[in-house]
Amino acid sequence: MWHEENNELVKEYQFQDFLQAFGFLTQVAMLSEKHNHHPHITNVYNKVTLRLSTHDAGNVVTPKDHQLAADIDKLAFVVYMI
Amino acid sequence: MWHEENNELVKEYQFQDFLQAFGFLTQVAMLSEKHNHHPHITNVYNKVTLRLSTHDAGNVVTPKDHQLAADIDKLAFVVYMI
């Protein structure tokens, strides 16, 4: 679930293994480049945390973040929820 | 379904879009590097074809190909069959 924390939209994922985690991140990377808006990504093995905020607006959450979050959720829903 | 064709193990995939296709390929890439055995990959948009044969054995299908195919199938099953 995306939640707001210190002026960021944050979501944490736990995948089955590193392959799935990084396969997911690659899709997030392609989406981010398309949106021209890039999350703060943390990954270790099967865990991923994404943090979204808008640098140009002074590092607060803006509609750009909500749009990217919504597109990432479509990805996650279709691909990784079984 | 993997099938044998011209001394290669071949499987064709159709994903929902390019993001899913390339997310899958990234996982195949990591597995291939781990096996030290790399498929012939073809991709256009949401379509992927993988062809496996063993160069060092004279470009025929060997147990190395069947092992990589089996690992790729675990990947595909867990992640993309919904």
Next chain:
Amino acid sequence: MWHEENNELVKEYQFQDFLQAFGFLTQVAMLSEKHNHHPHITNVYNKVTLRLSTHDAGNVVTPKDHQLAADIDKLAFVVYMI
């Protein structure tokens, strides 16, 4: 060098190993998704072939292909020419 062949813009690459080849392809993937224009990709180990044509124009080479080719060349120049 990009050359035209059977109504496609074609370029062939040979990298040092699979890691470099697939690292390059991941960058091509992000660019393609950004352009909303996806090449026909072939890869085996350290070899990559990209083929560009415009499906919506009847599978001929259009300015969309030349633009993507130019952006891919910037990538290749900065990253892989040593």
Next chain:
Amino acid sequence: MWHEENNELVKEYQFQDFLQAFGFLTQVAMLSEKHNHHPHITNVYNKVTLRLSTHDAGNVVTPKDHQLAADIDKLAFVVYMI
């Protein structure tokens, strides 16, 4: 430069853009899976931080970390130092 910090081997990178940063990370991902040893990865836009320690040894730096660091350096040297 890799340096040791809080029982981790740490290295920070700054690339030209996100495409280069994530192309590099994809190569790190393939290497990590091959080593069966995965770094703590942080990325935002063109910045990447890698942190290595060995979970099974109680989260301290071991030869496994130095080996992966050395392999990552070969990658970085060949591909991204211009």
